[in-house]
Amino acid sequence: MNKKLGIVAGIILIGAAGYYACGRLGQEETKTPQQLVEQALQAENPEQREMAAAQLAQFPTKGRKATVQLRTVLKKSDSPVVRATAIQGLASEGDYESMNEIIAALNDPNPLVRGRAGAAVEDMLGLRFDMRHDDPTEKRRVKIQLVKDAWEDMRGSRMLEDWRSRREKLRK
DSSP states (O other), rough: OOHHHHHHHHHHHHHHHHHHHHHHHOOOOOOOOOHHHHHHOSSHHHHHHHHHHHHHOOOOOOOOOOHHHHHHHHHHHHOOOHHHHHHHHHHTTOOOOHHHHHHGGGGGGHHHHHHHHHHHHHHHHHOOOOOOOTTHHHHHHHHHHHHHHHHHHHOOOOHHHHHHHHHHHHHH
């Protein structure tokens, strides 16, 4: 009887270990924001850099945010897709500390980055500037100045605080 019980217990233990091992296969170790920054900036192929940037943009878990790391990626990456993803992540977080960097990206040489920056600015400020990524340089310059003026007027204002509050409620 004890021998049969031991065999059954062994089979259950082996089965549980196998189940756990199979469940862990294919699961990657969770990376820290700093590891994701390094991968977004230095991975050998573009797909790995883009994937790391996307993971970083979606990082806010358990109350932790990766906005500082996203700003680093935005400033240092040579990949338009990675920069655009960083902008999207910053806007999604409502990181107004990054507004100057996002506004600067409205002049990025890449239209994808300019488009994401335009959408981010409009979303974060709650204003429409009719920004188009393919606007001629002079038209873009005029609109960027409008954005800068609006940001200067709104920064630290009660109007911005009200908008931030409404924006957060809408996202919940």
